[in-house]
Amino acid sequence: MSIKQNASAVSTAGLLISLGIIYGDIGTSPLYVMKAIIGEAVINKTLVYGGISCVVWTLTLQTTIKYVILTLQADNNGEGGIFSLYTLIRRKARWLVVPAMLGGCALLADGIITPPISVSSAIEGLRILQPSIPTVPIVIAILTLLFMMQNFGTEIVGKAFGPIMLAWFTMLGALGLLSLVHHPEILAAFNPRYAYEMLVNYPNGFWLLGAVFLCTTGAEALYSDLGHCGKANIRFSWTFVKTCLLLNYFGQGAWLMSHAGSKLTQNPFYAIMPGWFLIFGIGIATIAAIIASQALISGSFTLISEAIRLNLWPRVKLVYPTNLKGQLYVPSINRMLWLGCVGVVLYFRESEHMEAAYGLSITVAMLSTSILLSYYLYVKYKLRLLVVVFLAIYISIESSFLIANLSKFPHGGWVSLLIGIVLLAVMYTWIKAFYIKRNLTEYVRLRDYIPALKELSEDDTIPKYTTHLVFMTSAPKTKEIESKVIYSIFQKRPKRADIYWFVHVDTTDEPYTMEYKVRKLDEEDVIRIDFKLGFRVEQRINLFFRKVVEELVDNGEVDITSRYISLNRQNLIGDFRFVVLEKFLSYENDLPLKERLIMELYFYIKQFTSSESKWFGLDTSSVKVEKVPLVISPVQAPQLKRVSV
Incomplete structure (x- = not known):
């Protein structure tokens, strides 16, 4: 297969690779989003309907409209990612390197947080079967194996993970649909009025946006992995993925409404499973949560290769494991991510502690993408009013998510920001040194x-x-x-x-x-x-x-x-x-x-x-x-x- 092969054409292999590479993070969000939204509060209609409505419109506005429809359009000859977007407009304004660097570092920092929390959440699910199981050694072993697999290329990884994720999303949709029939009224949560009522009228409702945001954390990686899968494959597969996700969220909402007036004592994701299916569901969920790490790892490789070309990162070794267009492996970044992930696991030890560090940095990446995308849309289409409206809407949405996530800072959010600052220091040093040398x-x-x-x-x-x-x-x-x-x-x-x-x-x-x-x-x-x-x-x-x-x-x-x-x-x-x-x-x-x-x-x-x-x-x-x-x-x-x- 030639390196010049058009990866944008829809194909069975391309769709499987898309499912296996880019949807792991966003695809495993039903494991914890509704549980995080409800928390220790009493289950009631405002909270359940409002939470699901927020999830529906977050996935629609952030993932579907901003990323799948608009941002994927800003591809650089089939390549995606925040640096690829910056490349398209960097000759128009030099100051755009600032949001590009901030967004790139934030996404790399999130690549160190996502694998530990995904794998830890999966392994801790096994405690339902064995409460005394030691999770930390198992998590580190699985992460090590995952990073060792990267040198075979994302084509191999994607084809191996693709069928598993197909089974995962099919399971999500089927379980949600079975639960939905017991309380079909929950479909009314499509109305954004319920989201407004929860955020404005529910006590401390605004701060629940930090939990809601977890449903879309993988959207930025979706754009970064464009070169691995192709625009058409991502858009085609997203239709299936979003349908299955929404069915599961509504199914969890239907189960929650059947327990209105009580406090949450079990994860609604597992609660909607039939008893006989529970062990199979836990097994598939465990594997799917491990796969969730792949999107950020693949996206990190893409980001670094583009950062090198922009003189924002040291020239490190790049490996092309296969002849398939877009396949890339960066050994030094693979080692850096592995060491960072192991450090996070050893420091936090439990996934509930990692949640405080999760999501904060990715909001910075999304804000940076919004700024760059607005400039790109203006340069390409010259529709100033529409661009201003777009920027105003998404800056408002993402700033709200950022403010809500800032409450996590003292409880572990500082870890992801510290990682981002260290990466930013490297980028700043490299670009400044480049200009000093060039001028002299x-x-x-x-x-x-x-x-x-x-x-x-x-x-x-x-x-x-x-x-x-x-x-x-x-x-x-x-x-x-x-x-x-x-x-x-x-x-x-x-x-x-x-x-x-x-x-x-x-x-x-x-x-x-x-x-x-x-x-x-x-x-x-x-x-x-x-x-x-x-x-x-x-x-x-x-x-x-x-x-x-x-x-x-x-x-x-x-x-x-x-x-x-x-x-x-x-x-x-x-x-x-x-x-x-x-x-x-x-x-x-x-x-x-x-x-x-x-x-x-x-x-x-x-x-x-x-x-x-x-x-x-x-x-x-x-x-x-x-x-x-x-x-x-x-x-x-x-x-x-x-x-x-």
Whole structure:
């Protein structure tokens, strides 16, 4: 299956992958939403009808209208996520990077909270059968297994989980429908008047929005996983998923109304199950809750790959487990999420304690998406009034959810915010360091040095460094080159070669671009190659460069045979050597405190990331890495006084 395959077409496999990857979080919400809304209050019509009405309209306004209909429309050649949305509009306003960074960090932080609470909730359900079961070791073991599965790719994970989630949603709908027939009047909760009455007239009703919000926490991951499943598959499957979810919520409401006037003593989700089915229901619910973690994990991989391309995250190793479009695995992020999840489990230990940290950060991500989406809709459609109305509605809704969720802060919500702040610090450091380096990189006109390069190439008094010398260059203009490259060729150690190649890689906003241009700056000795690669294309420059050289040879545009007389007679190809310049922070800097801290943190983090040669996929046996000092603000030379001997 080609990487350029159109993943947007509806297919059975695509629908199963969608069910298995993106609906785990939002699909397991019936396990705890109604229980959280009722809490320890006395069951009454205002609370039950109002709670279900809030759930219905939250799923409709937030998930269906905002994400499935509108936000999925803002795809970047089939790719989704908050950074993909930012890419579409970033050239219009630079300040939009702020909500993009906030939303990205919030979603990553939620990816550390969601797996522990989902898996813990599932395993704790087994206490119905065995009250003394130790949950923490089991939860950690399951999480470890789940993260180990990621390196097989989301295609494999999705196909494995898809049939299970199909059975799960079918079960939700069937159980809800069976319960609904005992109190069909509950369908009146479709009327938003009941939601208004609960939020305004019920004592402390507004603060119940924190519990209601749990029904839509997986909506942001739905958009992030667009590239894994395709727009059409998500929209088609959501119709089925939402129908099953609503049937189950109404079924739970029907059961609750049959117990009006009493307090809740059992989870209404399990209460609507027939006794003979309970053990099967617990088993399926356990597996489905484990699968709920997959949506956030897959979304995190997508976010990081796009953040790297935007210079918001260090260049870490990206793995493409399959040839299917959109499949991605990021080993370092997988390890980070696993460590974070284990830490959360060990700290909170029980899912009821984790609930305080759950949902708070994702409201920040949703607010950020609303801001970016509003700007996108304005740029694309120029309908200012409608955009203002959209922004006003969703800022009001999501701000209300945020305020209600802030009550969780002292009870554990600070954990997710702390994680988000740490991630935000990394992003801020990386983007600021990028601009500092870019502004201070010195470029020179390459044409001014071509005569010197030709003379060096023909100077027999200097030992030949290599036949073909290839420099990776960051110079965006074809007529320029970094002054450090010229220094490396002529002064550090004269590098005599037959042909000098300069290779530049431009990562495009489109995900799957694979183009190149060749410019001969000198007919025989100096050649520049510019690659344009999409942000989802694996950087295999060694392979791409070889392919380009082969095409140039076949076209008769370049002769790569060795210029040594003895080797040339045998038509032997000369050797190629890549040179990569890696910067380090020079001691000869006199920086203000803020800039010094940023650059020191940048280089500290950089030592744990992929090297330039590994990032570009170069063959390490033919790569020379040269360290060059980065002098940002030179220290003022001391005034030395010479004394006579």
